[in-house]
Amino acid sequence: MSDIPLYSLPEEHQAVREAVRAICDAKIAPHAAEVDEQARYPQEAHDALLATDFFAPHVPEQYGGVGADALATVIVIEEVARADVSASLIPAVNKLGSLPVQIGGSEELKQKYLGALARGEGCFSYCLSEPDAGSDAANQKTKAERSGDGWLLNGTKRWITNAGVSEFYTVLAMTDPEKRSKGISAFVVEKSDEGVSFGAPEKKLGIKGSPTREVYLDNVHIPADRIIGDEGQGFEIAMKTLDHTRITIAAQAVGVAQGALDYALDYAKEREQFGRPIADQQGLQFLLADMGMKVEAARQLTYAAAGKSERGDKDLTFFGAAAKCFASDVAMEVTVNAVQVLGGYGYTRDYPVERMMRDAKITQIYEGTNQVQRIVMARQLLAGIQSNI
Numbered sequence: 001m002s003d004i005p006l007y008s009l010p011e012e013h014q015a016v017r018e019a020v021r022a023i024c025d026a027k028i029a030p031h032a033a034e035v036d037e038q039a040r041y042p043q044e045a046h047d048a049l050l051a052t053d054f055f056a057p058h059v060p061e062q063y064g065g066v067g068a069d070a071l072a073t074v075i076v077i078e079e080v081a082r083a084d085v086s087a088s089l090i091p092a093v094n095k096l097g098s099l100p101v102q103i104g105g106s107e108e109l110k111q112k113y114l115g116a117l118a119r120g121e122g123c124f125s126y127c128l129s130e131p132d133a134g135s136d137a138a139n140q141k142t143k144a145e146r147s148g149d150g151w152l153l154n155g156t157k158r159w160i161t162n163a164g165v166s167e168f169y170t171v172l173a174m175t176d177p178e179k180r181s182k183g184i185s186a187f188v189v190e191k192s193d194e195g196v197s198f199g200a201p202e203k204k205l206g207i208k209g210s211p212t213r214e215v216y217l218d219n220v221h222i223p224a225d226r227i228i229g230d231e232g233q234g235f236e237i238a239m240k241t242l243d244h245t246r247i248t249i250a251a252q253a254v255g256v257a258q259g260a261l262d263y264a265l266d267y268a269k270e271r272e273q274f275g276r277p278i279a280d281q282q283g284l285q286f287l288l289a290d291m292g293m294k295v296e297a298a299r300q301l302t303y304a305a306a307g308k309s310e311r312g313d314k315d316l317t318f319f320g321a322a323a324k325c326f327a328s329d330v331a332m333e334v335t336v337n338a339v340q341v342l343g344g345y346g347y348t349r350d351y352p353v354e355r356m357m358r359d360a361k362i363t364q365i366y367e368g369t370n371q372v373q374r375i376v377m378a379r380q381l382l383a384g385i386q387s388n389i
């Protein structure tokens with residue numbers, strides 16, 4: 001038998017949590033309300049994450065990164081989201097944007113772009129969605145055509161997280177419309193490439209500190225070696241990427257739910273009504289108990305999925321979708337209930353739980369709506385791909 005404690009978080013992962021929480025308490029949480037109120041990029045969080053190697057922790061050591069495994073990366077994102085969901089999109093989207101390169105890119109592309117990301121030269125965004133390609137991701141209208149010794153890209157990408165801030169973009173584009181998903185290819189585009197521009201920031205319900213903009217590609221000419229993998233491999237790479245990164249959305253959901261629960265618990269112990277703390281009321285205790293139970297169940301599923309991501313298990317697709325779907329539904333329920341615990345105060349911007357409630361909502365939508373996650377899960381189950389736990 002191994003001497004690793006059975007079914008518990010390894011010590012080094014617990015140490016990662018403590019380190020990130022300390023940074024969040026000191027440098028990220030104090031700015032979260034203002035970032036939301038002003039809908040501004042959380043530059044303090046960006047700088048703090050960069051200074052402590054939590055900016056893009058997933059980048060392997062061979063490309064100059066710190067090589068955090070999938071579970072450690074999840075813990076980083078969870079802890080940042082507990083303080084500020086907008087800020088947690090920095091490490092999360094850096095993984096989403098760059099993972100296609102890590103999964104399918106040539107060695108030269110990996111050295112160049114994963115290296116630049118590890119050095120903090122810029123954030124990395126992921127450009128799959130378009131005005132007519134949301135859930136139907138294969139319906140790509142952006143085109144890439146061979147031109148001289150490279151590629152010419154034209155089209156509009158929509159809902160792009162950290163657009164304008166990021167220096168690097170993975171862009172999915174149609175190279176052969178006849179072949180639908182098999183005619184899609186992936187490319188690296190840089191913000192400084194001629195013909196790249198951005199729309200106005202979307203006015204959103206939550207995650208206001210993370211800019212969401214359209215990306216316009218107007219005759220953008222890029223060198224041939226910027227293709228990720230082979231021509232026609234883009235959709236498969238995009239879907240494989242999401243298998244891994246949906247777990248990071250689950251992590252955001254667990255983090256924001258934990259943040260709301262922690263705040264509600266402290267409040268319930270202090271707030272007095274009928275001559276005693278409201279925490280003494282059994283009705284409220286039942287609510288808090290359900291919140292705690294569901295956050296823990298979401299966390300366990302998320303960590304199990306992270307293990308599968310790290311090992312590349314064959315049931316990863318199911319687990320990535322299940323963790324994202326379950327944890328985001330929990331986040332929505334728990335944050336709404338945290339507002340309920342605080343009553344009228346919870347409904348004001350003087351307390352953080354209404355921000356957490358607004359921020360939680362997006363986790364049910366992005367990286368595939370929870371309806372899409374159920375399609376993905378059902379297909380896996382019907383194909384007979386069962387958990388190998």
Ligand code: COS
Nearest residue numbers: 128134135136137138181236239240243317366367368372
């Ligand atoms: N890993 C590897 N390959 C995959 C894959 C995965 N997880 N998922 C799909 N593929 C492959 C399929 O195997 C298929 O190839 P074959 O024809 O050789 O079998 C090909 O990709 C097309 O897949 P499929 O037929 O399932 O495509 P659909 O058009 O039916 O789309 C969904 C499937 C709905 C699951 C997909 O479009 C999707 O995930 N949509 C949501 C997109 C999303 O998350 N957007 C958010 C963007 S980031 S904010």
